Amino acid sequence: MSDSLPLRAPAYVRHFDKLVDLTLAAITVVVFVAAALATFVQSPWDGAIQLALVLAVLMLFRRRWPMLALLLSIAAIFVYHLSSWSPAGWIWPASVVYFTAAATPRVRWAVAIGVAQLIYSAIDARWIIHQNLTRYLIHTVGEGLLLTVVIGAGLAYAATLRWQERQYSAG
Template sequence: MAEPLSQRVSIPVRHFDRIIDVALATLTVVGVITGVAAAEVRITWTGTIPFALFLGALLLVRRRWPMTVLLLSIAAIFIYRLTSDFEGGWIWPLSVAYFTAAATPRVRWVVAIGAAQLIYSAVDFWPVLNRSIGRFIVHLAGEALLLAVLIAAGVAYAVLLRWRERLREADGRARVAEERLRVSREVHDIVAHTLAVVGVHLNVAADTLEEAPDEAAEALRLAQNIRNRAMADLASLISVLREGPDDNAPQPGLASLHELVADARAAGLDVVLDEHGDPSAVPAAPAVAIYRIVQEALTNTLRHSGATKAEVTIDYRPRSITVEIVDDGRGDHDVAEGYGLAGMRERVSALGGVLTAEPTSGGFTVKADIPVAGSPA
């Protein structure tokens, strides 16, 4: 049995398909009756009307059984021609049936059936050859041309459906790849920040374990708290991977900045957070980006620069946000474009902004300008 033209469609699409099928069935009934009348054959309730209604009714199941509909339609026209005076064409009453069957993988069978019907049509129309060769040739050429057009249209429609399906699959793969990239950036930011801060606390604990055990114990408790928060963040990301991108867990935002700064201060870095404007009006996507930029910048400061002080300045404006992190570390060291810096650039670029990261006199500066207008909430 041939596959239906459309297998996995939504309810609105299926409803639209039913409307199309009913419309084609109605047009077929009207067209057959009109064609028979145009051929000057008497319309009867025992011949023409049942024949037209049967062809139309078959089209209501054409998507499920396209080859069966075609064969039954051909059988119906054979019976009608044998029991009536109708001498019109063999192909046009079956136009929709041929088109539908040609859109299935069994298009070769459709061509073979159509060719056989054309041969029989030539034999049936043979007596006309003695009276008018031109009429005979025009009749067969017209039948053959119509059959070719119907089969070509069906094949083109099937190709279009496959092309659209490939586009949907490619779009799905792109979304999956984008989600994986986003999750990888989140994992990098969480792990890098946690290792940097926990590493500082562990060093403090190791240095003060014998001389100041209370201070060492406090450093270990802070390291444990930071580790627990990181594990919670990673658990939420893992749930995203398991459940899919449509079930994203809440991501850290501007409300978590003070906690982030507190972690850096507990690690021994003097951090000043200076915010201007109203952070409550910032959409979710830029808010997450700001949090991750500050997190990555402070992580790099703790791990690489040897800085003792950092200043985080965030300017919330109606149409854009400026984030600037300046430290007093070694500003003359080489900057390597690692995963963290690349991730920051990707985040800002995805939102239509610009990020710069460069040494300055007496330190290092990371600055991001992020537009707000049009950002998803």
């Protein structure tokens, strides 16, 4: 009998992962709608709830298709932002999907999508420069730092899993 890694995670791990994903999806809807209401969005039915539901559904598929979930999440946020004022509730579900995508071998794509999003955000927020340069810099640098931390955490998580796998197979 060999001591190789199982091809599939144990059932309790798979069930726990599903529970985590369902919890993250529910939190996504609650946080996004709460952020929309707290930032005085006239009617959350004008797009905020729909975006929250899209982000929540994508949260459920982020493990199976991380890059697709990332692309669709950022695309949905972009479309919403173009059609309506965007509350801050979308930042945390996007961060979760970035983290998941960064833990894959396709981390370069996650970085490229993040850089494109940062460039768009910096250009879109340029109107702030004339009113408050410090606020613009905090906004732009803050988003860059958040993206760096999230992608770095995803990379660290993936490296930890690889290290554990090597320890398990060596021991």
